[in-house]
Amino acid sequence: LNSSHEVEKFSILRIKNEERIECQDQIVKEIALTIFFNDTEIVTILCSPVHLNFLALGFLLNQGFLKTKKEIKNITLEERKGLVWVESSRDVSEIKGVIEKRLITPGCGKGVVFFYHPTDAILSQKNTSSLSLSPATVSSLMKEMQERSFLYRTTGGVHSAALADGKNKNILFFHEDIGRHNAIDKVIGQCFWEEISLADKIVVTTGRISSEILFKMAKQKIPVLISRSAPTNQAIKFAQKLGITLIGFVRAGKMNIYSHSERIS
Amino acid sequence: LNSSHEVEKFSILRIKNEERIECQDQIVKEIALTIFFNDTEIVTILCSPVHLNFLALGFLLNQGFLKTKKEIKNITLEERKGLVWVESSRDVSEIKGVIEKRLITPGCGKGVVFFYHPTDAILSQKNTSSLSLSPATVSSLMKEMQERSFLYRTTGGVHSAALADGKNKNILFFHEDIGRHNAIDKVIGQCFWEEISLADKIVVTTGRISSEILFKMAKQKIPVLISRSAPTNQAIKFAQKLGITLIGFVRAGKMNIYSHSERIS
Numbered sequence: 343l344n345s346s347h348e349v350e351k352f353s354i355l356r357i358k359n360e361e362r363i364e365c366q367d368q369i370v371k372e373i374a375l376t377i378f379f380n381d382t383e384i385v386t387i388l389c390s391p392v393h394l395n396f397l398a399l400g401f402l403l404n405q406g407f408l409k410t411k412k413e414i415k416n417i418t419l420e421e422r423k424g425l426v427w428v429e430s431s432r433d434v435s436e437i438k439g440v441i442e443k444r445l446i447t448p449g450c451g452k453g454v455v456f457f458y459h460p461t462d463a464i465l466s467q468k469n470t471s472s473l474s475l476s477p478a479t480v481s482s483l484m485k486e487m488q489e490r491s492f493l494y495r496t497t498g499g500v501h502s503a504a505l506a507d508g509k510n511k512n513i514l515f516f517h518e519d520i521g522r523h524n525a526i527d528k529v530i531g532q533c534f535w536e537e538i539s540l541a542d543k544i545v546v547t548t549g550r551i552s553s554e555i556l557f558k559m560a561k562q563k564i565p566v567l568i569s570r571s572a573p574t575n576q577a578i579k580f581a582q583k584l585g586i587t588l589i590g591f592v593r594a595g596k597m598n599i600y601s602h603s604e605r606i607s
Numbered sequence: 608l609n610s611s612h613e614v615e616k617f618s619i620l621r622i623k624n625e626e627r628i629e630c631q632d633q634i635v636k637e638i639a640l641t642i643f644f645n646d647t648e649i650v651t652i653l654c655s656p657v658h659l660n661f662l663a664l665g666f667l668l669n670q671g672f673l674k675t676k677k678e679i680k681n682i683t684l685e686e687r688k689g690l691v692w693v694e695s696s697r698d699v700s701e702i703k704g705v706i707e708k709r710l711i712t713p714g715c716g717k718g719v720v721f722f723y724h725p726t727d728a729i730l731s732q733k734n735t736s737s738l739s740l741s742p743a744t745v746s747s748l749m750k751e752m753q754e755r756s757f758l759y760r761t762t763g764g765v766h767s768a769a770l771a772d773g774k775n776k777n778i779l780f781f782h783e784d785i786g787r788h789n790a791i792d793k794v795i796g797q798c799f800w801e802e803i804s805l806a807d808k809i810v811v812t813t814g815r816i817s818s819e820i821l822f823k824m825a826k827q828k829i830p831v832l833i834s835r836s837a838p839t840n841q842a843i844k845f846a847q848k849l850g851i852t853l854i855g856f857v858r859a860g861k862m863n864i865y866s867h868s869e870r871i872s
Binding site: 349350352354355356357358359367369370371372373388477497498499520550552553554571572573574575576577578591595596597598599600603606 | 614615617619620621622623624632634635636637638653742762763764785815817818819836837838839840841842843856860861862863864865868871
């Protein structure tokens with residue numbers, strides 16, 4: 343997809359102290375994507391208009407609608423209308439609980455919403471990955487992601503999230519989105535679709551780390567999460583408990599290691 | 608509320624190039640707040656543990672559950688449990704549509720969700736406020752908010768939103784939260800509770816401006832919205848259409864005016 347798909351030009355007035363310049367500026371595009379799961383409308387998300395299939399898959403996976411790629415029967419995207427249908431062969435009775443819980447407790451419409459279940463079995467398993475990395479690698483992964491992020495450099499209006507290999511310590515792919523959750527969900531969705539295990543990988547992001555982001559990582563068994571921004575206290579507590587190395591404020595050779603620093607060589 | 612209520616100390620490993628320092632760091636707190644409206648559970652939000660009443664009121668107002676302060680019968684906050692009940696005398700049949708729409712179309716659980724109705728009558732009215740301000744005022748309002756934001760300076764992990772007077776151009780109050788939507792909702796909630804009209808005020812925020820944030824401003828008839836960050840294309844288009852002056856990237860004497868620059872003197 344070319345950049346015109348992701349940005350739009352606007353005439354703006356730019357002011358620098360006493361100077362006033364009428365100029366063209368590149369602005370990041372926003373669309374509303376409505377996700378359907380087996381004919382049930384699940385959610386509408388404001389997002390960047392790229393890799394919408396990955397966003398839908400990542401979202402449905404995080405929320406418990408999907409488990410494996412095999413159960414996907416069809417994905418239909420109507421990009422112009424902002425609609426995506428994911429059809430699954432998963433047994434309806436199994437998903438019914440997920441949908442009903444959502445209907446009874448809508449939990450809608452906010453910047454951040456709470457959807458993990460602290461009783462999830464997967465969240466009681468401590469990550470014991472022996473992956474290790476140096477501070478120099480942490481810095482260079484963050485630098486590489488930001489340099490490759492065309493949209494961020496052009497518009498300043500997106501978050502990025504990248505998947506990096508735990509062995510070779512290189513970035514495998516990355517996504518950008520106006521929402522920090524969406525960028526992470528696109529990474530998770532691509533891994534799901536391409537059947538890439540996250541258990542021996544590193545996730546790098548520009549966004550702040552709340553417990554909700556941390557839980558998405560824990561469910562995918564990611565051992566190391568690196569952010570340019572701040573974590574919350576709950577994110578640190580769960581990272582400590584779940585065996586995840588959480589690194590924040592990665593900027594110009596500096597960083598804070600909040601948990602499981604034994605993975606930092 | 609003192610700062611210990613909003614931050615928690617953690618032992619971290621701080622790395623600066625070759626240097627490694629074990630130290631204490633102040634981390635921003637996160638709680639989950641569940642909002643009930645007349646016994647119906649509406650939403651659970653991850654947020655900062657302060658001014659939760661204002662957050663609940665701002666959220667319910669934005670979502671169409673509330674109209675005027677008179678209809679509030681009671682607000683009960685159980686802060687430790689993260690629960691708030693807002694009881695309203697508003698005619699149930701009037702709210703039924705809002706709740707049912709949410710139950711049928713749950714729209715849950717994401718970084719950003721879409722809840723405005725483009726047919727809302729209020730959104731067809733163009734803002735004609737004669738408020739005007741200078742670039743120097745824009746810069747100084749942003750600077751003042753950031754200087755006063757203790758949590759931001761301490762933790763780097765929050766967004767701020769402030770209400771400024773349109774005449775005297777001073778900051779009346781401001782709120783901080785781990786979510787950029789929450790900070791804005793707290794400002795709107797406080798105005799609702801204290802019966803302050805927003806029609807002759809300025810809102811200043813650190814967060815990015817999506818169409819959803821812009822619509823919250825439009826509903827409250829705010830004529831000027833100032834951000835430290837980027838807008839999306841949809842936010843600019845609706846600002847143009849709805850008569851709102853949208854200013855972004857306000858940093859060190861610089862700024863971009865995206866719409867209705869006639870209010871900039």
